[in-house]
Amino acid sequence: MSNxxxxxxMVTAGTLNNLNTSLAALDxxxxxxxxxxxxxxxxxxxxxxxxxxxxxxQLDGLTAYAYDAQDGISWENTSSxxxxxxxDVVQRVRELVVQAANGTNNQSDLNTIALEVEQLTESVKxxxxxxxxxxxxxxxxxxxxPPYEQGPNDEYKGNSETVSRALAPGATVNISTNISTxxxxxxxxxxxxxxxxxxxxxxxxxxxxxxxxxxxADLQSLDGNIETLSQLxxxxxxTIDQLQSALTRNxxxxxxxxxxxxxxxxxxxxxxxxxxxxxQAAYEAALRASASIVQESLLNFLQ
Amino acid sequence: MSIPTLQGLQTALSGLLAEQxxxxxxxxxxxxxxxxxxxxxxxxxxxxxxxxIPATNPLTGQGAQLGSGVSVANxxxxxxxxxxxxxxxxxxxxxxxxxxxxxxxxxxxxFNEPTSSAIASQLSTFWTAWNSLADAPESKEAKEGVVAxxxxxxxxxxxxxxxLSTISTQATEQYETLTGPSGEVENYAKQIAQLNGQIKLxxxxxxxxxxxxxxxxxxxxxxxxxxxxxxxxxxxxxxTVSFGDAAEPLVEGTSVNWPQTLTEAAGGQLGALLNLTGxxxxxxxxxxxxxxxxxxxxxxxxxxxxTPFFSGATAASLKVAVIPSEVQxxxxxxxGGNEVARAIxxxxxxxxxxxxxxxxxxxxxxVQTAKDDQAxxxxxxxxxxxxxxxxxxxxxxEEMTNLITFQRGYQASARTLTAMDSMLETLIEHTGxxxx
Numbered sequence: 240m241s242n243x244x245x246x247x248x249m250v251t252a253g254t255l256n257n258l259n260t261s262l263a264a265l266d267x268x269x270x271x272x273x274x275x276x277x278x279x280x281x282x283x284x285x286x287x288x289x290x291x292x293x294x295x296x297q298l299d300g301l302t303a304y305a306y307d308a309q310d311g312i313s314w315e316n317t318s319s320x321x322x323x324x325x326x327d328v329v330q331r332v333r334e335l336v337v338q339a340a341n342g343t344n345n346q347s348d349l350n351t352i353a354l355e356v357e358q359l360t361e362s363v364k365x366x367x368x369x370x371x372x373x374x375x376x377x378x379x380x381x382x383x384x385p386p387y388e389q390g391p392n393d394e395y396k397g398n399s400e401t402v403s404r405a406l407a408p409g410a411t412v413n414i415s416t417n418i419s420t421x422x423x424x425x426x427x428x429x430x431x432x433x434x435x436x437x438x439x440x441x442x443x444x445x446x447x448x449x450x451x452x453x454x455x456a457d458l459q460s461l462d463g464n465i466e467t468l469s470q471l472x473x474x475x476x477x478t479i480d481q482l483q484s485a486l487t488r489n490x491x492x493x494x495x496x497x498x499x500x501x502x503x504x505x506x507x508x509x510x511x512x513x514x515x516x517x518x519q520a521a522y523e524a525a526l527r528a529s530a531s532i533v534q535e536s537l538l539n540f541l542q
Numbered sequence: 543m544s545i546p547t548l549q550g551l552q553t554a555l556s557g558l559l560a561e562q563x564x565x566x567x568x569x570x571x572x573x574x575x576x577x578x579x580x581x582x583x584x585x586x587x588x589x590x591x592x593x594x595i596p597a598t599n600p601l602t603g604q605g606a607q608l609g610s611g612v613s614v615a616n617x618x619x620x621x622x623x624x625x626x627x628x629x630x631x632x633x634x635x636x637x638x639x640x641x642x643x644x645x646x647x648x649x650x651x652x653f654n655e656p657t658s659s660a661i662a663s664q665l666s667t668f669w670t671a672w673n674s675l676a677d678a679p680e681s682k683e684a685k686e687g688v689v690a691x692x693x694x695x696x697x698x699x700x701x702x703x704x705x706l707s708t709i710s711t712q713a714t715e716q717y718e719t720l721t722g723p724s725g726e727v728e729n730y731a732k733q734i735a736q737l738n739g740q741i742k743l744x745x746x747x748x749x750x751x752x753x754x755x756x757x758x759x760x761x762x763x764x765x766x767x768x769x770x771x772x773x774x775x776x777x778x779x780x781x782t783v784s785f786g787d788a789a790e791p792l793v794e795g796t797s798v799n800w801p802q803t804l805t806e807a808a809g810g811q812l813g814a815l816l817n818l819t820g821x822x823x824x825x826x827x828x829x830x831x832x833x834x835x836x837x838x839x840x841x842x843x844x845x846x847x848x849t850p851f852f853s854g855a856t857a858a859s860l861k862v863a864v865i866p867s868e869v870q871x872x873x874x875x876x877x878g879g880n881e882v883a884r885a886i887x888x889x890x891x892x893x894x895x896x897x898x899x900x901x902x903x904x905x906x907x908x909v910q911t912a913k914d915d916q917a918x919x920x921x922x923x924x925x926x927x928x929x930x931x932x933x934x935x936x937x938x939x940e941e942m943t944n945l946i947t948f949q950r951g952y953q954a955s956a957r958t959l960t961a962m963d964s965m966l967e968t969l970i971e972h973t974g975x976x977x978x
Contacts, residue, residue: 246935248576249928256924281655281906282647282913288655289903292662293891299666300890303673310677372678374878382878383680402878405676408888415878504656537939541946 247536254529261522268515271506278504287503294500301493304407308486310372311404311414312479318376318416319475321369325421325431326468328359328366332435333461339442340454346445353442360435361389367418377418386418393425393432406485414482416475421467431464545595545608547969550962556611557955560587563614564948568941575936579760581619582936583752588615619752622933626759627773629926630766634810636919637767641814642824643912645713649828650909652705655902661702662898664695665839669890676883679871688869692851692862699836703857706832710818710825717815720768721801727785727812730765731798734758738780739796745779765792770809786812824908831901832857839894846885848873 271277281288335352338344344352364387367377374382378397386397395418402415423430438457441449564585574580590610597603654660671691675684720726737758744751758781765771769786776782776795785792786808790799806817818825833856840852840860847870853863872879 244932244935244937244940246931246937248935249931252924252931253928276656278656280650280909281653281902282650282909283906285903285906285910288906289899291656292899292902293895295656296662296666296669296891296895299670300673303670303887307673307677372681374678374680378878380872380874380876380878382876384877398876400874400876400879403880403884405673405884405887408890411884537942541942 247533251533254525254533258522258525258529261518261525265515265518265522268511268518271511272508272515275506275508276504277506291500291504294496294503298493298496298500300408301489301496304405305486305489305493307404308406308482308489311412312482312486314371314374314376314402314404314414315475315479315482317369317371318414319472319479321366321376322416322468322472322475324366325363326465326472328363329431329461329465329468332356332359332438333458333465336438336453336458336461340450340458342450349442349445353439356435356439356442360432360439363422363431363435364389367422377416379415379417387422393423393436395419395422395424404482406482406489410485412478412481412485414478416471418471421464421471429460429463431468434460434464545593547966549593549608549610550965551959553609553611554955554959554962556590556613557958558952560585560612560614561948561952561955563617565945565952567617568944568948571936572938572941572945575938575941579756579763580936581621581752581756581759581934583617583619585614586616586618587612616750617752618750619755620934621759622930623775625926625930625933626762629923629930630763630771630773632919632923632926633763633766634770634813636916636923637811638809638814639912639916639919641811642818643909643916645709645814645818646824646905646909646912648709649706649825650905652702652709653902653905659698661695661698662895662902664691664698665895665898666890667691668695669887672883672887675869675871676880676887679880679883680877682866685866685869685871689862689864689866695839696852696854696860696862699832699857699860703829703832703836706825706829707858710829713815713819713825717812717819720812721804727765727768727792728798728800730761730768731783731785731792731800734761734765734781734783734793735796735798737761738793742778742780742795766810768810769804769812786810828901828905829857831897831904835894835897835901836860838897842889842893843886846882846889 270279278284278287278291335356339349339352367387368385369376375385375397376382378384378386380400380402381397382402384396386395387393388396397419399417399419400415401413401417403411404414405411419430421430422432425432425436427433434457437460438453441452441457564587567583567585571582589612592607592609595606595608597605655662657663668688668691671684671688675681675688678684718725722728737754741751741754741758744754762771762773762781762783765783765785772784774782774784778795780795781793782791782795783793785802786804788799788802788804788808790802792799792802804812804816806813806820806823808816817823820826836857837855840850840855843852844850849868849870850863851869852860854860871883873882
């Protein structure tokens with residue numbers, strides 16, 4: 240409907256309304272530019288707001304799982320280096336055994352070697368008691384107590400449960416190494432500690448059979464133990480690879496989710512700056528026009 | 543053919559008086575150009591009954607009628623009643639939507655999304671704390687971290703619930719203030735009833751009580767912000783006012799019928815307040831949904847544990863029920879077990895998170911809809927008001943033009959009087975005197 244009569248009150252109200260609209264648009268753009276966000280409250284973009292909540296939580300989750308994986312890698316590195324150290328010890332024992340078996344040593348030499356093997360046995364146990372962040376890495380899930388005690392008692396105090404780290408919701412990886420499959424519990428089970436004890440006995444024994452055993456049976460079981468150790472080391476290595484690749488996948492995902500998040504909530508600075516400049520110009524023009532229109536009246540021209 | 547000698551003077555006088563009255567009306571319009579609710583007035587001029595001049599010769603001559611001047615028959619308001627009723631209908635709708643959007647915006651501010659102090663972010667922190675516990679199942683710090691994150695989350699739920707409850711209470715209080723004794727409804731109704739009485743008397747006395755009619759219309763406009771208003775004009779010029787969905791008319795003649803019961807269907811601010819806090823209302827729905835999220839959070843976390851981590855099943859009562867040393871990362875006694883911590887960390891993005899995100903989305907779109915509707919209604923109301931202004935508003939340009947018109951009219955009437963006077967002077971002073 241066209242308005243036949245236009246009154247100053249209509250003009251004033253309309254002008255004020257338009258000025259308010261222009262200023263509100265300007266204010267909005269300025270908020271978006273200064274905060275860097277297009278979603279300042281849920282009503283700005285309800286679906287976007289819920290998506291931001293979802294994406295942000297996913298991103299936080301990935302960060303947390305990346306931290307978990309990193310922790311798993313550190314744990315696994317700790318146990319790997321402990322196993323390398325055990326390997327060094329075992330290799331040294333092997334050298335000693337070979338040296339002892341060649342028949343040129345007298346009993347006193349053998350006793351000295353036996354002493355060294357005993358010390359090396361203790362050092363193996365020490366390596367088995369390695370801790371990562373206050374947790375004994377070779378104790379199964381009984382991580383709060385050392386799995387072996389120093390001295391003649393070779394009993395394994397850990398359990399055979401596995402320690403896991405989460406890579407993602409529902410995806411886990413086993414990071415614990417069951418060291419008792421290598422070290423055993425002594426008393427004739429043929430595992431490393433038993434082998435070492437037998438070698439010590441054979442070195443001290445002094446009989447021809449003992450010397451014979453050093454070169455044959457003892458060396459054989461030691462080689463068997465070295466084989467087991469290599470397998471454990473290989474497993475640990477592949478776990479580290481698994482964790483590393485999970486970490487890489489995680490970081491890729493983080494990048495793509497961060498990008499979606501930014502697309503959803505961040506201000507397009509270029510576009511908004513242009514809009515802001517336009518709105519500013521429009522507002523100034525509106526102010527200028529209002530200032531001159533509202534003042535005009537027939538009164539200005541009557542004598 | 544004869545005309546009363548002094549008739550010309552009378553005619554000129556009537557012109558002077560009428561123009562003067564019209565000038566007064568114009569002056570009043572200008573004075574009230576910015577008065578709220580003022581309707582421009584106009585003096586309706588009418589020519590007076592003519593004098594019949596009989597024919598001198600009834601057979602051949604012709605008689606005539608001579609106009610005897612002008613008088614102001616009426617000073618009338620220029621107003622369109624149809625636009626008034628349209629304005630009031632839309633104004634009620636606008637006021638209701640404005641109330642709705644204002645209250646929901648308050649609720650939205652209470653949620654404070656999306657910021658790091660809001661629930662979504664704290665839920666995320668809580669889940670991360672369980673991830674950290676899974677890395678160090680026996681660590682005192684990790685357990686303290688879990689409890690601290692849980693407590694902060696629970697406190698935020700409690701505070702938000704309290705804020706929503708306050709918004710709801712304030713809405714109810716506002717309704718009671720407006721409808722209570724000496725509240726706006728009663729106040730407006732009493733003034734309308736009083737004006738009804740005065741208008742009736744004035745009309746009976748044959749005068750048009752323009753100012754009182756303006757005041758009554760303005761009160762009806764104001765009443766329409768509170769609830770729907772239907773006005774029926776009675777033959778005695780009183781207005782019968784139906785208000786909202788009240789059973790009886792609010793004003794009938796000079797009597798006021800208040801308090802009455804209103805429901806959500808009342809429209810306007812009062813209807814919106816009742817709707818928001820009612821059992822189906824947006825605020826109530828919001829609080830129920832928040833309670834559901836809190837309940838889901840507590841039950842999904844507790845389901846993984848032997849000792850419940852959370853107590854309370856509503857947003858207001860949610861609390862951490864354990865101390866750090868009681869937090870279990872595993873169902874077994876083994877120190878390195880972390881399957882429970884992993885299972886709880888995996889609840890991220892689960893039912894509680896989804897429920898909350900859906901709640902925020904619903905609230906956001908409720909606010910957005912209310913704001914959009916409000917803006918649309920505002921446009922409609924502005925358009926109708928423009929039309930009303932176009933009909934009833936004072937245009938200073940027009941009044942200035944009228945001022946000149948009536949001023950010139952007055953001057954011309956005065957000149958006619960002078961002409962008559964000098965004519966009579968000739969008759970009285972110079973007639974019958976010859977040769978002087």
